[in-house]
Amino acid sequence: MSDVPEATESTRARNRRVAGADPDKRRQILDGAHQVFTARGFDAASMNDIAAAAGVSKGTLYVYFQDKEHLFVALIEREREAQKRGAFEALNDDSDPVRALGNFGLCLVRMINGEFAVSAHRVVIGVAERMPDLGRGFYENGPMLGAGLISRYLDRMVAEGKLVIADTNLAAVQFIDLCQSTLTRPRLFNAVRTPPSEAEIRHVVGEAIAMFMARYGVRPRD
Structure with a gap:
């Protein structure tokens, strides 16, 4: 039996970062992963599939990423x-x-209700208990x-006198939560299987702005 102590997880992670430093190779792997995850979903995808799609060896894949x-x-x-x-x-x-x-609200809601973003949130929530750092x-x-x-x-708008907010x-x-009302949670639980329409997004974000400004907007003087 070897007397050399087993490397700690932090040491292995540090070594992985040093070894997996080629940005082109990392991009190549991520491109292959995107192809596989999109086609098969997270659960059905394997590291073997991803290595094949990326055109790298499985050993190279694990140099850059410790797991799926x-x-x-x-x-x-x-x-x-x-x-x-x-x-x-x-x-x-x-x-x-x-x-x-x-504009921020529209971009945010479009982004987080897309197929890949919804799938990503589900996966991360599913592994967060056993992988809290992730x-x-x-x-x-x-x-x-x-x-x-x-x-x-x-903070900037308060300083310019355009909003009145004690706790920005x-x-x-x-504001972020208001913009997602009725749209994001049903997607996360798969109660609604398609992204909201542009009309739905604009309606919800518009109402979020109206409510936000009613609370924090500067009221005109009498």
């Missing part, structure tokens, strides 16, 4: 980054809170990041 769950989350992050830029730019460039928050990372890089961005925008962190989360 972490690979799936990495793919989620890539897809989310590609989709959220427009929503974030709306907040950065527009000083009209009704228009800016409305669940926490998904939350911090998604919902928490978005709420922080809105909160900073609200709470208001940011309230």
